[in-house]
Amino acid sequence: MQVNTEPSTRSESPGGAAAPGGPGRRQTVSAGDAEKASALRRMKLLALSLLILMAIVFVVAFAFQKQYPWLEYVRAAAEGGMVGALADWFAVTALFKYPMGLKIPHTAIIPQRKDQIGASLGEFVETNFLSEQVVQEKLASVDIARKAGAWLSGPGGAERVAREGAAVIRGAFTVLNDDDVQAVIEGMVRRHLIDPPWGPPVGRVAQRIFEEGHHHALVDVLVDRTVDWVRDNQDTVNRLVTDRSPTWVPSFVDGLVGDKVYVEILKFTRAVQSDPEHQVRRSIDKYLKDLAQDLQHDPVMIARAEGIKAQVLGDPEIRELASRTWGTIKAALLSAVDDPHSELTVRFKAAVHDFGTRLVVDPELAGKVNKWIGDAAGYLVKTYRSDIAGVITDTVARWDAEETSEKIELQIGKDLQFIRINGTVVGALAGLAIFTVAHLAFG
Known part of the structure; x- marks a missing residue:
């Protein structure tokens, strides 16, 4: 009033x-x-x-x-x-x-003596109240962690945090400009994904995969699919032989040759399939390991990898990627925070409630949180005590x-x-x- x-x-x-x-x-x-x-x-x-x-x-x-x-x-x-x-x-x-x-x-x-009084008052507050030790002792006596935990685990605590968090997210999306955010994402993609050469890191990852044999499962799948294809496509093999034989060769000869070629191909693929140490498999291993080395050390192969990267991820693709990424994140978050029963909101409330309960029942965790809070408050007071006390001095000076x-x-x-x-x-x-x-x- x-x-x-x-x-x-x-x-x-x-x-x-x-x-x-x-x-x-x-x-x-x-x-x-x-x-x-x-x-x-x-x-x-x-x-x-x-x-x-x-x-x-x-x-x-x-x-x-x-x-x-x-x-x-x-x-x-x-x-x-x-x-x-x-x-x-x-x-x-x-x-x-x-x-x-x-x-x-x-x-x-x-x-x-208004200004001198204001300065003395600010100095008095800074010396006697904005002391790192005083603030930390006061916070330690309050036991903020347990009190916060009791509130978070109590009725309405997690819901209140979720509601305020949703308001913060909506407010942030209202303030943020989509073009600016997309530009930031695009810049991060360029700096961390596009600008660095792909060859050496891909080669190092591939080398580890090939040396540990993780690619063998993929080779097995490819060999199995090859055997299945050959087994089911005898007519295709015969036709290929007939199409490539001279016209003066009788057709029954083409059929005999085609059958023979088909049988040999099927026998060969099944041999590769059944023998883990087959020459073809060893050749594939050697080729892949050499490729991993070339990606790391061969300038020609590194340049080829860069050319493939440039073809796949040009400027239009990067901008589209940034736009899709931001649009997806924004739509997903807004949809989640607007729906109190969404999985994100429910999981967030559960996590907050669980954290609050742990603060109450776990003295070690509560002690760590209290120490973090005390250290943070002490740092803020130690760093900004003069600025905080200066508010008093400046305010009195303006009066x-x-x-x-x-x-x-x-x-x-x-x-x-x-x-x-x-x-x-x-x-x-x-x-x-x-x-x-x-x-x-x-x-």
Whole structure:
């Protein structure tokens, strides 16, 4: 709630009942500040009332002290009370403004030394509060990991994290420009996939595969398929023989030759199929291992690999790949976060709930998390403590001098009025004691 107060003149008389503010100036304050301002006015009025009371008592006692000698003691007490009240009024008022508008040296301390006060306050906070040790000890005593774990594993914790995470993802996709993201993906593809030569890394991977024999299963599949094809295509073999024989060869001879060729081919492929150490298999192994070496060390083979890469992944293909990649990721994530029952959301909630439970029941994990948090907070404080404290200094420096005085007086002015009240009482007692001692000693 916001309320408006109508301040009166800024300069304060010994009564000090005026609210902060200048002539005709309206200041919008919160309800809490309005309540503090009201309490401050009441305390100023009380302190002024005691001063006025001391003055009235002094006048009456001074007027009738000859008729009633005992009033001399009352007069002395009232006189001391007025002196104490005025002295403490001056001291309190001098903190915030010029007393009665008189520019007496070393008054209006806060407005005049605002920047130095802000710098000192920032240095005080930096030294005593933004200490790496203080922050880490406080975090250690709080045991954030277990409290966070209890919340995450409790009712609604995982759902809240998932909901806020979905909002963050949607917001990020709203802010991100598709073209910019695709350009980033394209740049990463070029830098990590396209620009480096393919030959040596492919050759190293192939060499390991071939040396460990992982390619034998593929060779077996190819040999098996070859045997099956030959077995099922005798007519094709015969036709190939007939088509390539001279025209003057009789057809029955072509048939005999075709059958013979077919039988030999089938026998050969089955021999390759049944013998793991067949010469053909060893030749294939040697060829593949030589190819792996050439891909790593032969400039001609490396250049051929680069040519194949350039043909397969040119600029249009790379841009299309980046576009498809980003489009797929974006569509999948948006679809998942918009559906509370999607597999991604369900698994994410389960993972969050499980992590929270582990933080509660696993002291070792909780200790590690607490240490991570403490180390991170300590690093941030150690690195940015001056910047954080500088916020206080810079904020105070931007304040208007009179506004700063008003803010501080509003916070502590009520308590300072007790100085005036106590000064009035102590002054009265001191005045009475001094007069009594002097009267007894010299009267």
